[in-house]
Amino acid sequence: MNIRSRNNITVAGRVDGPVLLLAHGFGCDQNMWRLVLPTLAENYRVVLFDYVGSGRSAPAAWDEERYSSLEGYALDVLEVCEELDLRDVTFVGHSVSAMIGVLAAAQAPSRFSRMVMVAPSPRYIDEDGYRGGFTADDIDELLESLESNYLGWSAAMAPVIMGNADRPELGQELTTSFCATDPDMARVFARTTFLSDSRADLKTLSVPTLVLECRQDVIAPREVGAYVHAAIPGSRLVTLEATGHCPQLSAPEATAAAITDFVGTTG
Template identity: 50%
Template sequence: MDVLRRNNVTLSGQGSRTMVFAHGYGCDLTAWRAVAPAFMNDWRVVLLDHVGFGGSDISAFDPERYDSLGAYADDLLEVLEALELNDAVFVGHSMAANVGMLAAIAQPSRFASLVMVCPSPCFVDDADYTGGFSREDVDDLLEVLDANFLGWSRSMAPVIMGNQDRPELGTTLESSFCRTDPDIARAAARVVFLADHRAEVPRCPARSLVLQTSSDALAPVAVGEWMHQHLPHAEYQLMNATGHCPHMSAPEETIAAIRRFVA
C-alpha cells in the first residue's frame, strides 16, 4: 500500500485484462482524462504518477535515487508487483515510454505489450541519428529552465503541445508544469533530456506500438521511424495529430489506435 500511495495509483474499470497509463515529464495522471475512460468498460485501468509529479509522495523524491529513468522503471515494477499484475498493457507517453521499455526488459512477464506515445530514446543528434536537438540546444534549454522555471513553462508549453490554433491546450500543459516543484522539475529535466536509451531499444522483448505524430517539436518523425526500425516487435502509426501530446490534443485518434493494437 505504501508503494501505491507513493505513486498515487488509482484503479477503475472492469475486465480480466489490465491497462496501465503513465505520463510524461511535467504532467500527471490527469493527462489521460480524455483517453483512459474509453477503456474502463472492458479493462481494469491503472493510472499512476511518477514520484515528484502530480499527487505522488513528493517526500519520496531523492535526486540521487532518481538520477536515471531506471529508478522510475523500478517504481513501475514495484507498483505492478503490489497489484499482482502480469501481462499488462502499458501505455506510456514520452519519458514514460522509455520507463515502460526498461521495465519490460527487466521483467518481461509483467507486460503483454507496450504502447509508446511520442517516444524518444535520445533527444540529442548523434552521427546518423536525428534526435531533434544538438547538445548545445539541450544545454541552453536546461539553462533557461534553471534560471526561470515558470518562464520556461510559459514559453515551452505551447511549443511542446503544438496546435497553435488551440491555445487552451498549451495553457493546460503550462498549468501542469507549474504544479511541479521547481527543484524536482530541474532535476528530472536533466534525466529526461540527457538520457540515451538507444542501446536498450533492441533488447525490448514486448510487442510494441509506436505512436508518432506528424509534427512534434520534441520527437520528430525521424525518431519514431528509428524506434520502429530498432524495436524487435514493433508496429508503427504515423498519426494525423500534431504536437507532442496527442492523448490531450487528439484523444479520439489515440483511443482508436490503442484499440486496434490491443484488439
C-alpha cells in the same frame, strides 16, 4: 511508505479486463490521460499513477539520487506492478515514459505482454547518423533556462511542446501542469529526460510493441518514430493525424482507437 499513496495509484474500468498501465511523461501527471480514459475504461482495467516528484505523489518519497536516472522511474513502475500484483500488462508510456517502460520490461519481463509508446524518443540530441531533434547546444540552453527560471520556462515552452496554436487552451493546460511540479524535482527529471540515451535498450524489448507518433512533433520528429520502429523487431508504427507532443490531449479519440486496435478487447 505505502505504494498506493506514494504514487497516487488509481484504477478504473473493467475489473476483469486486460490491464493497461498508463505512464505520464516529464512535467505531467496521470490527469494527462483523462480524455482517453473513458474510452479505454469500457474494455480494460486501467491503472494510472504519478511518478514520485509529479502530480499528487508523496513528496517525502523523493530521492534525488534515485530519480537522477531513468532506472529510478522504472523502479516506480515495477513497484506499482508488485503492489497491485499486475500481470499480462500492456504498458502505455508517453514521451520519456516509453523508455522507462523498456527498462521496466527488461527487469521484469514476466509482467509485461505489450508495449505502447506514445511520442517516444530514445535520444533527444542529434548525432552523426541519428536525428533526435535537438543539438547538444539546444539541450544545454533548454536546461539552463529551465534551471534558472522554471516557471518562465514552463510558460514559454509548454505551448511549443503541445503544438496546436489554434487551440491555446491545450498549451495552457500543459503550462499549468508544468508549473504545478516542484521546480527542484522538475529540474532533476528534466536532466534525466533530455540527457538520456536509451537507444541500446530498445533491442532488449521482445514484446509486441506499438509506436504512436504524431504527424508533426517538435520534441519527437518523425525520424525518431522511424528509428524506434526499426530498432524494435516486429513493432507497429502508426502516424496519428495530430500535431504536437501530447496526442492523448490533442487527439484523444484517435489515440484511444489506436491503442484499442493494437491491444484488442479480450486480452
